[in-house]
Amino acid sequence: MSETVTRDIVAKLWNLCHILRDDGVTYNEYVTELTFLLFLKMMRETGHESRLPLGYRWEELASRTGLDQLEYYRDLLLNLGSTKKTHDQTILSIFADANTKLRKPANLKALTTAIDKLDWFEAREEGLGNLYEGLLEKNAAEKKSGAGQYFTPRPLIDCLVRLMKPKPGEVIQDPAAGTGGFLVAADHYMKQNDKFFDLDEKEILFQQYSAYKGAELVPDAHRLCLMNLILHGIEGTVTCSDTLSPDGLALGKADLILSNPPFGTKKGGGKPNRADFSITSDTSNKQLAFVEHIVRALKKGGRAAVVVPDNVLFEDNTGRRLRTWMMELCDLHTILRLPTGIFYAQGVKTNVLFFTRGQTDKANTESVWVYDLRANMPAFGKTRPLTVKDFEEFEAAFGNDPYGKAERTDQGESGRFRCFTREKIKERNDNLDIAWLRDENDDIEERLTEPEDIAAAIMGHLRAALEEIEGLTEEIEVEALVPEEAA
Structure with missing residues (x-):
């Protein structure tokens, strides 16, 4: 067709x-x-x-x-x-x-x-x-539907899948599955390889019934997800459950995790209810808690590509402890700073973290490569949607190795791709919100033409500011409860 x-x-x-x-x-x-x-x-x-x-x-x-x-x-x-x-x-x-x-x-x-x-x-x-x-x-693109929160732009999904190179026999997980876009794209990527059809009956059954794991909290999104999977020949291995509850442990370990977890705080300010959580157990910030889940859910040597908002990179206290812990357990080899305006429902600035779980739990990150696809980019929205071509230069710079080990070139202060040693990051108090290019197009609202896009951008700024205030208030409350010597 x-x-x-x-x-x-x-x-x-x-x-x-x-x-x-x-x-x-x-x-x-x-x-x-x-x-x-x-x-x-x-x-x-x-x-x-x-x-x-x-x-x-x-x-x-x-x-x-x-x-x-x-x-x-x-x-x-x-x-x-x-x-x-x-x-x-x-x-x-x-x-x-x-x-x-x-x-x-x-x-x-x-x-x-x-x-x-x-x-x-x-x-x-x-x-x-x-x-x-x-x-x-189509539903996600329709602003009035509000469904953008469940739908990651397909060009971005396909880019991450191409870079992570899923293979038959691997367990692939999305702990915030939405309508199943990442799982379907991974399946499609493998089926495009001729070798997929050389699999024996047992291997094919594994791909159909056991290769894909996930959870989706919202019942209607879960329903759409199951239908999407079944129409692509994948049976219902995505549950309607809360990953940040004990149900999240049932997802098990994965070779590859691809996800765009929900942004914001848990409803009612609730905290994650996971016995295995130690870093984010006292925060209602969902995106920080999902990162902890993903690190814990990766098998040794397992890899992940995860969309997160900017505050995961710079938030202090819990955010900083999470980043330090993650860089010990994992090789956080690449950060992609995404353009603004590609997620309607959130309207906030986002990034992709690429990391590999280490064979040991110490000193796995030696350096972090940062690619800035945000500065001096078009105003994405209804009149200028995201395309596959927008990721071509990044994919070339990332290289052909899904673990980030391909030979790379630091493009210097005028380029988009730079390398920062672990020592340099420590000097920044493990703040990973690293930008060096002067953005000539910083006032994005001035460049948007569609009223819906302008409103979304403004709402994104307001929402991001509100979440920063909520996060700061929460940290102050936590610190007030912790004895000074323990802090």
């Missing part, structure tokens, strides 16, 4: 949301609603309908009309999420607590008719997973 065909089908599906506006259905509710219907249709198109109980399949739904169809649909959702009717664990997870927001029978009929009219022959040619991912991406 060409990119144009995919885009056309996604556009047709997305335009169906206009039908539902007078039914009081929001963008996110629409995607969830459409997901239920698409999933039933796609199970039929892929020959997997036997996983659904008899009497609760696409044809039974699509052939009905009026109130009969709407009542049948409500009954179908209830039964697909019930162990009395459904015995497939993945199907049960997808339809858990499912219900419809549709109130008008005519709207349901319009959706089922439109879905039936799509060119499913073309859609099957390449794989229905690509079509579904296109819909998720």
Whole structure:
């Protein structure tokens, strides 16, 4: 299926949301609603309908009309999420607590008719997973939906996967899986290699059922994630759970972790509830706690590429202790300073940390290479989206080794890529927020043209400032409780 065909089908599906506006259905509710219907249709198109109980399949739904169809649909959702009717664990997870927001029978009929009219022959040619991912991406790009928090830009995901080079037989984890973008991209990368199809039956079963692990806290995002995985031939190894609770230990150890953990603080100021946490046990800062999880979850020699906001690099007290601890246990070999404006929901400045868990727990970081892809970059937003080409120079500088051991060149003060020794970083009190290029385009709001992009940038600044204040307040409270000699 060409990119144009995919885009056309996604556009047709997305335009169906206009039908539902007078039914009081929001963008996110629409995607969830459409997901239920698409999933039933796609199970039929892929020959997997036997996983659904008899009497609760696409044809039974699509052939009905009026109130009969709407009542049948409500009954179908209830039964697909019930162990009395459904015995497939993945199907049960997808339809858990499912219900419809549709109130008008005519709207349901319009959706089922439109879905039936799509060119499913073309859609099957390449794989229905690509079509579904296109819909998720469209939802994330739609500012009104607010779904950007679950969706990492695909060019960034693909860049990190290319650099980390996942291999068959490895356990790959995303402790904040969202809609499963990193896991799907890793799977796609491996399947592009001809050697993948030389795997024996046992190895193929491992890839399908055991290679991918993850957790997603938000039920609707988890539902979308499971559907995304199953349409790409990956079975439900992502749980609906909180990684920062004892459930996070069940994720086990991984060879590779790829993740864009949520930013901000835990709701209600709650702290991580993990017996194995020692560095971030007293903070409600989620991004710091996720970094501790990732370091602990890596096998010896395991590697990670993780998106984090700037405050992980410079925050004092807990933040500094975390960075010092991480550089002891891991080789933090590369930091990529990402451009601003690529995440709508957060709107904050972000980075990617690339690190490898050491064979020992001492002095693993000897130097850190920093690539500045932020200074003097375009104003990314609706009119200038992020592309694969934007990462080409960084990928060339990073080199061909997923552990950061390729030969590299320090580009000096006028270049984007520089090396800093562990001693130099110690002199900075382990502050890793390192910038040397003068940014001629610092006032990003002045260069944005779309009102939605300008609003997002302003909200990002406000949100970042608020989180800094919350973090500072929290640290002051913690210090007040710790005896002076212990501090």
